[in-house]
Amino acid sequence: MNINSIDLNLFLVFQAIYATRSVTLAGDRLGMTQSAVSNALKRMRERFNDALFVRSADGMVPTPVAERLVAPIEEGIACLMQAVDQGRTFEPETTNRIFRIAVNDIGQLVMMPELLSVARGIAPGVRFETVDVSVADARQRMLHGQIDIALGSWEPMGPAFYQQRLFDETFVVLMSKASRLGSRERIELGDYLAAEHIAYRPHGTTDTQLQQTLDRAGALDQRRVVLTAAHSLGLSAIVAASGLLLTVPARLAKAMVASRGDLHAVDAPFEVAPFEIRQQWHERFHRDSGNRWLRELVFGLFHERSRRTPEAQGAEGAGSEPLRTDPA
Incomplete structure (x- = not known):
């Protein structure tokens, strides 16, 4: 296939569809209409003699051919973007990056x-x-x-x-001010273990840090966990409406307390390595x-x-x- 016969803009469309799994969202990202993206996809399918993306309940799923193409295409686009930026100063006042x-x-x-x-x-x-x-x-x-x-x-x-x-960063314990422990400025490990808990288990290393901290304190398998949550959305409301304790990074607790007056945070009742x-x-x-x-x-x-x-x-x-x- 002769590279001179290919519109290089098609690779931008390919990358956008691969990243968003959607013709509509790809158009939004590129500033193109849905019909223009669909037309570009049609041209790519003809060039590569492959469907490239197949519509499914999970969006536009890449074919094996598309999976083989994505890495070199993305690396090529990144190199081109870097080349364009060479010698050009980033101007915050005018950028739309x-x-x-x-x-x-x-x-x-x-x-x-x-x-x-x-x-x-x-x-x-x-x-x-x-x-x-x-x-x-x-x-x-x-x-x-x-x-x-x-x-x-x-x-x-x-x-x-x-x-x-x-x-x-470190970990603190968040609780409702109306709860049994909510008026205290510090809590003991015995009170912590006797209470019921929300286990916040986000994706990533923050959760690993907490699990290791609880394990060192001998509290990992001793907590009475009522709710295990993968995301922080809604947790502040749950804590405020219950007697459950939530052990989270200090800055997350600070943000939650700032948004509501019925929450209180105290230091964890065990050693936390920053x-x-x-x-x-x-x-x-x-x-x-x-x-x-x-x-x-x-x-x-x-x-x-x-x-x-x-x-x-x-x-x-x-x-x-x-x-x-x-x-x-």
Whole structure:
């Protein structure tokens, strides 16, 4: 197949359909009508002699041929985008760029409101899209330019990635002020174990941190769990209306308390080792001016000096400079 005979815009349509699993949503992302996207898909099917995407109850499902094509197409688009940006300064005042951030629902609730507010004040046309993916998926998408940065308590992603500490997080216990324990400023481990709980089990490493913390405290299998929840949506209302305890990251609890006056948070009744919240990005986009603007904005908004011992701070370095996962 002669590359000169192919409209390269078709690859953008391919990528959008693959990412959204929808002709309509692909059109919204590209600023095209549904009929224009359908026509582009028809042309691609003719070029590759394959259906590429098959309509199903789950949306437009890629065929095996499409699955083989997606990686080189996305890498090619990422290279072209990087080439276009070379030598061009990112201009926040006039940009309409979409930044895609890998973050779980904790980060979306805690970090995105402030980031969006400040970013839109500087760059009125900037847009954001959050995605909740596995570490492996985040690595691949950042490699291909589909995700700009990852925010959270992610483990280091590998030697091709930079990482930068933002702040240390811990866990607290959230409860209703009207509950039996709601008027206390601290609770004992015995009261904690005697109470009924919500087990918040989000996707990602935050849940792993909590499970390890509870295990070290001997509380993992001792809690009386009434509700196990995968998402934070609605949890504050459930806590407020019940006597259930919810153990969550401190900043998530702070956001929940700020939104309602009938909630109260106290320190966990067991030792909690602080864990780092970082931003990470792929080396291919380290010098990309737009990516750099986003990273600097995130760092400026959320970086806090470590409250750990001087020895621990020394082990992590200055804490303000981005480090390669592989220091060598």
